Amino acid sequence: MRNALIPLIAAVLLFITGVFILNLQLWYSARTDRLEGARYAVNSINNILDEASHATRLAVGIAVKGCDTEGQFQLGTEAALQPHLRTILIVKDGEIWCSSLPGNRGLLARIPKMSASRLFLAPAEDAANEQPFMVYQTRFAASRVLVTISDQHIREALNAPLEGIIYRLRVGNNVIGLSGDITALNINTLPSGQVDSKTYPFSIIYTQPPLFSLLRLVSQGPGILIFILFISCATAFALVKYLNKNATPAETLRRAITNGEIVPFYQPVVNGREGTLCGVEVLARWKHPRSGYIPPALFIPLAEKSDLIIPLTQSLMRQVVTHMNVIAHRLPEGFHIGINVSAAHIASPDFVAECLKFKHSFNHPALNLVIEVTEREPLDVDEDLVQRLNTLHENGFVIALDDFGTGYSGLSYLQDLHIDYIKIDQSFVARVNAEQDSTRILDCVLDLARKLSLSIVAEGVETKEQLDYLNQNNITFLQGYYFYKPVNFQDLIKILLSKPKVKVAVNDPTTPKDDTHDVVC
Structure with missing residues (x-):
């Protein structure tokens, strides 16, 4: 700015x-x-x-x-x-x-x-x-x-x-x-x-001439006025080039957020047994005017360190609402939309109000909105934080722990917070192969989730072996390149048009959670 x-x-x-x-x-x-x-x-x-x-x-x-x-x-x-x-x-x-x-x-x-x-x-x-x-x-x-x-x-x-x-x-x-x-x-x-x-x-x-006369300027100095305008524009252009050349990465990212260059991509979540689409996770991409799309791993850490993660997330929320309202008639009941939020955003005083505004902005009345808590920054778990998440629960939000096991104190979060489901990080899923001992760590994670009655979504599914393993363990909801890459809004519309009927798995809160009734759809 x-x-x-x-x-x-x-x-x-x-x-x-x-x-x-x-x-x-x-x-x-x-x-x-x-x-x-x-x-x-x-x-x-x-x-x-x-x-x-x-x-x-x-x-x-x-x-x-x-x-x-x-x-x-x-x-x-x-x-x-x-x-x-x-x-x-x-x-x-x-x-x-x-x-x-x-x-x-x-x-x-x-x-x-x-x-x-x-x-x-x-x-x-x-x-x-x-x-x-x-x-x-x-x-x-x-x-x-x-x-x-x-x-x-x-x-x-x-x-x-x-x-x-x-x-x-x-x-x-x-x-x-x-x-x-x-x-x-x-x-x-x-x-x-x-x-x-x-x-x-x-x-x-x-009579003396007036000190300022627009008519005099236009009639007697039009050529000079045009020259002054040209010099002013050239100076502005040179300054923009100079300042952009010497701008810090944080300033460049701030300008990108302001200019709407950070856009949402959508990672479909599917039913692994039936191949039906049941939701999406919102991912950020930087649509750079010269370099094309930049993946989030290259700018999200910078956004978190420079206190830009909150305005970045707010911008994504506004764009997601606009997109989903356009295709509201194509979305089934129970279709879930997951968006990542940082620890700093959750701790901000306006977080709950922003989430409620986000929910009420959708034209579709029966979407499942998921707040995916990232572990890249530690959460300061206190009564205020618990109360905020409980308020979101009461208003129909689902709380997920993203990239489980790769960040700060994932196990303590399961103990202290009301987490609805965990998303198994792709680094664990990637270990699954034909070797017998390749799934030991993932077996432990799945066993822990079962004992805590947590629903599971597996990320990073890329091979048939991984799909078969997850299906054998009743992990129904999956996302990864084996099914769909993250896509922009236009490509998401094509996916929805190609599969107009999306099967919805009903989640009954009165029955114990198991791996065949994941919370997202």
């Missing part, structure tokens, strides 16, 4: 960092572009007002000499030669005294009110064509010179070639944009960007 989480976190952090840096660069570039656009607009309007300043000096000279025909001609010529000026007016006593237009006309609906500033914006109502305009004003003596500038020239200066950016001209507290009339500036929503003219009393205002 940790080895999978670290590459994921690293990839996400790398991607976020790359996106953050890209976004910061695009944001800074957008700010720079908007600033340069505002400066360009300031320079353009400065040039227009330079024309108005030059025309004003001419008008002042005419006002001093007197407004005759020559003076009007000079004003008209100046207005015509300067590309951005509309009219040049000399106003005395609130009336147009001299104009650049013939007849001293001004194209004004009314003379704009006196302003203390050299520059002000006049609304559309002050113009004959009902369009706003800008006025460059110069006062001298009792007169003043008004140079009007059309809104069209102002808007052309504001129309910078930058997509999505709106510039506005601010003079005092009045503002004009790319369209509409003069408006008052709202002091509660002051613009975030402003460039002041160093020559004339006006500013260009605009």
